[in-house]
Amino acid sequence: MIRQNNQHAIERDFRLVVDDCPVLQRFVHGKRLVYLDNAAMTQMPRPVMEAMQAFYTRFNANVHRGIHRLSEEATDAYEDARGKVARFLGAPQPESVIFTRNATESLNLVAYSWARENLQGGDEILLSVMEHHSNLVPWQQMADEAGAKLVYVGLTSHGMLDMDELAQKLTSRVKLVAITHMSNVLGAIVPVAEIVNLAHAVGAIVAVDGAQSAAHLPVNVAAMGADFFACSGYKMLGPTGIGVLYGRMELLEAMRPFNYGGSMIAHVELEKSTWAEVPQKFEGGTPNIGGAIGMAAAADYLARLGMQRVQAHDQKLLAYAFPRLQEIPGLTIYGPPPEQRGGIIAFTLKDIHPHDIATILDKEGVASRAGHHCAEPLHHYLGIPASARVSFYIYNREHDIDALVSALLVARKVFGA
Amino acid sequence: MIRQNNQHAIERDFRLVVDDCPVLQRFVHGKRLVYLDNAAMTQMPRPVMEAMQAFYTRFNANVHRGIHRLSEEATDAYEDARGKVARFLGAPQPESVIFTRNATESLNLVAYSWARENLQGGDEILLSVMEHHSNLVPWQQMADEAGAKLVYVGLTSHGMLDMDELAQKLTSRVKLVAITHMSNVLGAIVPVAEIVNLAHAVGAIVAVDGAQSAAHLPVNVAAMGADFFACSGYKMLGPTGIGVLYGRMELLEAMRPFNYGGSMIAHVELEKSTWAEVPQKFEGGTPNIGGAIGMAAAADYLARLGMQRVQAHDQKLLAYAFPRLQEIPGLTIYGPPPEQRGGIIAFTLKDIHPHDIATILDKEGVASRAGHHCAEPLHHYLGIPASARVSFYIYNREHDIDALVSALLVARKVFGA
Amino acid sequence: MPELSDIYSEVILEHNRHPRNRGRVESPTHESHCDNPTCGDTIDLSLRVKDGRIEDVKFLGEGCAISQASASIMTQMIKGMSVEDAETLEAEFRRMLLEENYQPDAAMLGDLIALQGVKKLHARVKCAVCAWHALDAALSGAATVSTEEK
Amino acid sequence: MPELSDIYSEVILEHNRHPRNRGRVESPTHESHCDNPTCGDTIDLSLRVKDGRIEDVKFLGEGCAISQASASIMTQMIKGMSVEDAETLEAEFRRMLLEENYQPDAAMLGDLIALQGVKKLHARVKCAVCAWHALDAALSGAATVSTEEK
């Protein structure tokens, strides 16, 4: 009985999220907006907006350097935001959380400040064929500069990372493993904690691309043992322009800075400078104070719902969507079964190009995405030029999937299939 | 008579700005807030807030890649923002405007993508002793890596850049001139167009730090002839987390990217990638869409007031402030006379440390700043450990300066001077 | 806003299902490749031009209905045309898709009018012009071109 | 919020105007430098410790009234103290400034109580603790320390 009530309470909490997000009240092309492009960007609930608004309307000031009331309040709010995000990600201390622009910059920071200094000719970087370009192109560049080699791990027939292949390729030549925690195409969840164990055993460092997982799964970077973990605010209810790099303190302390200038120095003389402590060392210039406050409010919002429940909500929608989509003739879903993924489904529909699907879905009010989703190598690997993708979040419900299925049937009809 | 009316209209326009900025309605320590820390951060008027709000509440979506209504609207708004900022800065085409996090990142982009590739042992970088750390530390690093040399130009006895010394030091060994357009300490305005002419004559590239000038002076990067120009949104009524690098197209096209990942590529294969066109090539990952929209709204707001009039407003306040401050016994102002500066005044007060001044001013409701203002070498050059600084903007008025003067007299009294 | 049937009209769908002039012409005088990286569309165009006249033109490629139909209709229309007329047609086609409030010359455009509905789909205009980029590139002697370029 | 006179009390202003124990002790057994990069405050501390007792202590340095007064009062109080007692005093002083809602031991702190008003000025706490950082560093054998460090 108590269980039952809890279930009701949860359902109600998730139902309220819709009301919190003004965008979701919109109509497009005369139809209620069915927003299924969450892997690209999530919608912002009012409490997040209000937290940013409070900064801009009440204590808008620069941080760290000011001896006046507003600046003190801004500094407190900014450092408080760091603490909240650290707690959300399970980081052992706030200082291990660096604010960046987005996950891409977080990974580039690791590339420029760690990899460039630590990789040598003959070293290997291990990554998977399903990496997002942002967790792939930086390593191509660093490999190129250092004369290091990229080694790719493929997928099992079930669309999961091939752990046997990974174990085999993870030799002592590997200095860095760059791996996604959750694929933005296949939805596949990767056992990063296990990979960290294997990698540390051969002395390799692990950089985890958490751009999707931070939004969809309970994350604890300390428990996972990751050396680096990257994510973005706007993928988890927050604003654009703010992301995070978590790093293990020993590594961060040993690393050279990335962006040089104000706020990241201890002393500057004409010919040389010394650096501030971590995390300031990596936050050159005035930070995105408003963005950090927004991202922290988003983390709080998610923490209140509970990331276990966020994941359960994904599971519920996947379980509902899978059989219904599979019933559509000619539809192929890529990636693992529902239980092994977060709320993302990429698919193709026979004889209809994904871009045509997306245009027709849009006309029916359904926002989806088509293309290679910044994972061109994965699409080559799957042998398809592009795919259609829908992705769920906490405000989506079963009727959104019904709308998706109807729209896909319209697409088939338009194309005479 | 018509002139008179215009003058009235201008006064009224500027008076309305105060009402547009919610922070300026605040009281601190029981006193009306007198906000004179504008060189660190300006206050955001409502129309800027509303432009960002519109994005987050109406068409919050990722750009460039989406085939659905929201994403199209977001893309249009983002590129429209680029166009507005380009127009505001006098950039010949929108593509020459790259969105970054802040001026610091803009200058680091030039350092990593241009200087790192183009500087060689024995080359020289010319800069001034009044540079902000953000236009100094990146060049120290690049000089260090390339074996290049930093050459500093000093100031005249009037606190202006010493143009004779500059002309003398600007030899053909100089490959890069990194110069501020307006000092964030002295307020000194630098004749950048003249410097560009001299630099181009010896084949050097000029990177202009416009963090202050974009907010205080009419800027036209094309007329100025700058190769690069860096500025930040939050210094000109916009939000934090967004800045701009303007670059000449030929240079940008020849440069290598900075942040690698999604959105900045044309094609990605497992072993190599090709780059998107400028400006996307330099905008890896999801950009700060909300921030760009906010910065463009701020540029529009300033353009409506007119940057000539913004500068005239600074002049009016400087002319009012200078004699009143100079009357205070023991007060020393650094830098040039009012006519040669923007609305910034750094000073010291005999026997009272700048930090004590700032604390006392804060208690009196006056937000100012104390320290080296990210220009430690300049303070060494001036032979002072720190200075107090007040900086004006479009919402400040004569009574704010009166409040400042009263607060400074309180400081003298407290310290028994 | 156009209706679905304005975008995916019978003409478009039919050309997509049964594209004309697929393949590579014999002894081509001009060839080019166009690439739409955002969408993954590709068009390989080959032409045989003699005495200022397009004797033959064919295309290969992959992509959405809009890109493929556009290529198919284009080849059908420009085959046998003078290079000059093909360029005039191209200009008119581009104006139809890119110029605000432009009233296109329906007589000149023929079946290409079917692509007018794409105009409002900002993200899809690139698909429609890919083949025309390739034509432009081929005639001006360039080998490859991208829809990302001006 | 403290009043201005709570921060800039007579005690503070007097020590700022006439700092005690300025200079460098003869034959120091311990020396250190503390740096507050955000403010530019510096403290150079020298001590002569014998048999666990601070025989002499002096400081040089530049900075705001708070940092200089704090150093002056500190040297005055710890001169002649056992190292152990000085460390106890340091702990109490830090708790007064850093621990929320802490009721400091006024008897132990003596004139240092005058610095209590700084607690609410987040940006100025560093100024008040700079000298104490230096003391800590000197006694534990470190040569330089920064207020930016934990």
Ligand SMILES: Cc1ncc(COP(=O)(O)O)c(C=O)c1O
């Ligand atoms: C798995 C994954 N990694 C990295 C990124 C890059 O994130 P951002 O664009 O915020 O840098 C994304 C999102 O686009 C993603 O889904």
Ligand SMILES: Cc1ncc(COP(=O)(O)O)c(C=O)c1O
């Ligand atoms: C002259 C000058 N240059 C550079 C900067 C750095 O700007 P940001 O902190 O936005 O990177 C500032 C502002 O702090 C400045 O005043």
